[in-house]
Amino acid sequence: MGNEPRHVAVIGGGITGLSAAYYLKKAMAEKGEAVKVTLIEKSGSFGGRIHTLKKDGFVIEKGPDSFLARKPAMIELTKELGLEDQLTGTNPNAKKTYILHGNRLHRMPPGLVLGIPTEIGPFMKTGLLSFAGKARAALDLLLPKRQSTDDESLGAFLERRLGKEVLTQIAEPLLAGIYAGDTYALSVKATFPQFHALEQKHRSLILGMTRNRKQGGEESKTLPEVAKNTVFLTFKEGLQTIVNGLVDALDDVHFMKDTEVSAIHKLKSKDDSGRSYELVYGGGLTERIDGAIIALPAYAIAPLLNEVPAAKELMTIDYASVANVILAFNANDMVRELDGSGLLAPRSENRFITACTWTSSKWLHTAPKGKVLLRCYVGRSGDERWLKMSEAEMIQAVRRDLQELLGITAEPLFTEITKMPRSMPQYPVEHLKLVQRVRSGLAEQMPGIHVTGAAFHGVGLPDCIRQGKETALALVSQLTV
Ligand code: FAD
DSSP: OOSSOEEEEEEOOBHHHHHHHHHHHHHHHHTTOOEEEEEEOSSSSSBTTOOEEEETTEEEESSOOOEETTSHHHHHHHHHTTOGGGEEEOOTTOOOEEEEETTEEEEOOTTEETTEEOOHHHHHHOTTSOHHHHHHHHGGGTOOOOSOOSOOBHHHHHHHHHOHHIIIIIIHHHHHHHHTOOGGGSBHHHHOHHHHHHHHHHSOHHHHHHHHHHHHHHHGGGSOHHHHTOSEEEETTOTHHHHHHHHHHTTTSEEEOSOOEEEEEEOSSOOTTOOOEEEEETTSOEEEESEEEEOSOHHHHGGGGTTOGGGGGGGGSEEEEEEEEEEEEEGGGOSSOOOSSEEEOOGGGOOSEEEEEOHHHHOGGGSOTTEEEEEEEEOBTTBOGGGGSOHHHHHHHHHHHHHHHHOOOSOOSEEEEEEEEEEEEEOOTTHHHHHHHHHHHHHHHSTTEEEOSTTTSOOSHHHHHHHHHHHHHHHHHHHTO
16 A cells, blocks of 8 residues: 555535535544545535625525524534634514415414424414314324334324424424425424424423423523524625635645536555545546545435445435525515514415515625515425526516515515525435435445435534534544554
């Protein structure tokens, strides 16, 4: 074996790939080991889904717009990069969220945690549910826990515990908003493992969530000040801040943009430098590597790993297509006060938009004084009408909803559309077993080649960072035995 440093390819320059490269370099340095890292990205920029646009004094997120404060991976990385002072929470005066029901906006009852009621008073008063719907939800307090610990769909789980009304009117628009999915097609264990764990531990979801909420209050005392009174955080200059921070910190990584990886092959025997794999670029060039972290959507990973039969299963993970339409207005064109963070439109309301964030009310740094920024979400699994529409048609359809729901008739100052086909992985029931099979197949046939990111254990930005880190540490322990 030669004395050259180990060579690792990180494939995919989204938040997962960048975080993996960062933690890989860090862990190798801590072990006093040299490593050469090449980070390969198909598009012309880094950050993957993250894309902040600054325009006319607005801070506009064309992809994700924030992250959950209670999941530590993002805050930890932010601190490591020295960017903590850039964090900002939501406007404390915009805590209300509205849900559309029967064409009217109803305030979401306070005390709901991920759609689960933890305060009985406001829940019993909400106009979102019938009396029978509320009584059915209360049955959760009495129902026994399910004996089988097998996976089931998120929809089946919530319907079983809280009834169909809570599922369709409250939980589905809230939770499926995160996955843009059909709750009956999503795995409860892979999307919201805490629900399954709550039932196993506390039997009742309502009781368990109420206890957890009290405990969470205690745990939040350890969070940094900025994260204490907010569910979500972002950066004052947009999420691009963390991407730029990572790229700057990776100054000795070899970055390759506009470059696609098309395959990874196992060499029959190690080459003179002891390298075991050959990486094939889209143009046909090849490079020898010791290991790789592949942080791509599932459907982009499978074709790279033709030699691993289990990897074909990744093609069975569906992806929903979504778009967001951002509209800027003069504040005095607003008809109703935007006194909250926005509205959710359940499937049953048959709207073009699935939600509208009142961005400039929720995040005070996003619009100049006297201006309003709205962000409308379009598309969910099973509703891909918009894919065939032109941008002008989409804007028209969004504006029709805004007129009917919020009374806005004014011409927007400008609009920005981001279309993201096949962007939201839909973890199927038994997803975790599928992931296990793929990883075992890889470990057996291509040790040192790892797959990670939003396709596997959580789509949120902190989940992606956590997965990038865990994968990097697993590879480091293989490289340094
Ligand atoms: P990606 O960001 O998809 O990165 C993968 C990268 O790989 C891409 O840059 C791609 O160009 C590149 N690539 C693909 N094929 C190849 C190849 N063959 N060779 C080389 N490179 C390749 N999460 C939150 O926490 N908060 C939010 O507010 C939020 N909102 C969201 C809104 C939308 C519309 C979407 C789609 C997602 C949202 N998410 C949110 C989820 C989160 O943004 C994503 O899960 C996360 O950004 C995925 O990161 P990733 O690095 O795993 O993948």
